Amino acid sequence: MRSMSRTLGSGISILRAPSATFGSLFFSESDFGIGSSILPVTTGSRPEMRDWFYDNNMKGWAPELVKRRPELTMEMAEKFLTKMYRTDPDFVFTVTRDFVRQCQTPVLILPDDIPAHPYAVAMESAMLAPNAEVSLFPWKEPKERVPLAVRQIRSFLRAHRPTGNS
DSSP, X not given: OOOSEEEEETTEEEEOOSSTTOOOOOOOXXXXXXXXXXXXXXXXXXXXXXXXXXXXXXXXXXXXXXXXXXXXXXXXXXHHHIIIIISSOOSBSSSOHHHHHHOOSOEEEOOOOBTTBOHHXXXXXXXXXXXXXXXXXXXXXXXXXXXXXXXXXXXXXXXXXXXXXX
């Protein structure tokens, strides 16, 4: 398995999920030695589009994965996607609300509002996480707002740099 982190210097790391389907990840400092976390998009469930992730992954991700990994079958992929997206399809897919409430890691949330990244989920995450901050919205459009978002990200990371040997 590839390393999940990449050091950017000054004790700042980016953690990557093993699959693109994991958009919302909250990490605790004790688990990874992380001083802060940035959520540029918050992947979560939309009540009006409950099967959006399942359908898209069954059409795109699963067939490609099975082609590359002969030990896997479409049945295995279907079971995984069912558990991930159809079993208790509420909030984000990777953690519970209770986990977010307990997360002490400072997190900067950059909300979006497209099918995969519901604004409501981003804002609920921000309200639940005790050390959350939220960027302006929308932050990607117009393009002139991107430098402001980048400035906020850099400021947030500087303010929450890990101390010691993390």
